[in-house]
Amino acid sequence: MKKIISFFILTLIFLLSGCDFINKQLEKKVKNVLTEIRENAVNHMTEEQKENRRMYYAINWYEDNPLLLKELLENGHNPDLCFGECGWIESNPLLLVAESHYTTYYRLLREEKIPNPTPDVQMLNLLIDYGADISLYPYVFVIVYDSFFIGKKGYKEQVCYVEDTNRLLKAFLDKGADVNAKGNGKAFDWQTYKDELTYDEFKKMCQDENATSPLYEAIKKGMMWESQVDLLLEYGAILDKSCLKAAELSNDKEMIKKIESIYYSHQ
Numbered sequence: 132m133k134k135i136i137s138f139f140i141l142t143l144i145f146l147l148s149g150c151d152f153i154n155k156q157l158e159k160k161v162k163n164v165l166t167e168i169r170e171n172a173v174n175h176m177t178e179e180q181k182e183n184r185r186m187y188y189a190i191n192w193y194e195d196n197p198l199l200l201k202e203l204l205e206n207g208h209n210p211d212l213c214f215g216e217c218g219w220i221e222s223n224p225l226l227l228v229a230e231s232h233y234t235t236y237y238r239l240l241r242e243e244k245i246p247n248p249t250p251d252v253q254m255l256n257l258l259i260d261y262g263a264d265i266s267l268y269p270y271v272f273v274i275v276y277d278s279f280f281i282g283k284k285g286y287k288e289q290v291c292y293v294e295d296t297n298r299l300l301k302a303f304l305d306k307g308a309d310v311n312a313k314g315n316g317k318a319f320d321w322q323t324y325k326d327e328l329t330y331d332e333f334k335k336m337c338q339d340e341n342a343t344s345p346l347y348e349a350i351k352k353g354m355m356w357e358s359q360v361d362l363l364l365e366y367g368a369i370l371d372k373s374c375l376k377a378a379e380l381s382n383d384k385e386m387i388k389k390i391e392s393i394y395y396s397h398q
Contacts, residue, residue, distance in 0.1 A: 190254055200258075354383050
């Protein structure tokens with residue numbers, strides 16, 4: 132499907148170099164085809180791809196679909212594969228779970244009951260129970276790296292956000308996710324790499340000089356994330372010299388003091 136999209140884009144660029152009138156007509160047709168593919172992706176998919184897409188939405192809309200995920204897994208669906216947004220992007224179910232978490236802040240404000248376990252952890256448990264490979268991706272890195280604050284969030288909302296992130300992080304660690312597996316932030320930039328990388332290319336990026344550990348990324352976020360740093364250390368994260376640099380990058384005097392104290396006490 133990606134090749135089809137690429138073909139139409141290249142065709143569109145080529146047409147722009149010719150007659151304006153003809154170009155406008157053909158450009159309109161190409162755009163219409165692209166729109167039709169994106170909005171009606173199911174029409175261009177095999178039955179297997181349709182099932183993979185159902186898997187994606189069962190996870191991405193996890194609050195409403197834990198039963199759908201269970202149904203798909205019971206019917207023998209591959210727990211390590213789904214198809215993304217427009218139907219043609221191959222994705223990993225555990226990676227989808229790791230990239231977001233169930234937020235409790237507004238639900239608590241609305242006095243809603245918070246399920247135990249929360250839907251994100253339910254999804255994780257189901258996937259692992261049905262054979263998902265917890266070592267395929269650096270899931271701990273993904274959770275730590277992807278969590279950040281929107282500037283306008285208030286303090287209580289930030290605290291709740293950290294707690295929600297750490298709840299999911301702990302669940303992954305309890306399932307055996309590698310606390311020290313490095314990742315590369317560039318590999319998760321959807322505008323440049325994410326949807327174009329092969330798995331082998333991704334793994335290579337996570338082993339190059341730009342790769343960092345989950346602990347490094349947690350430290351870099353400063354003392355607001357101290358509990359995340361402590362959680363990672365509790366599960367065996369290695370605090371090496373790079374963590375001193377991460378502390379400096381946090382621009383947080385208390386984090387710098389904390390990390391230097393831990394590091395030099397073990398020298």
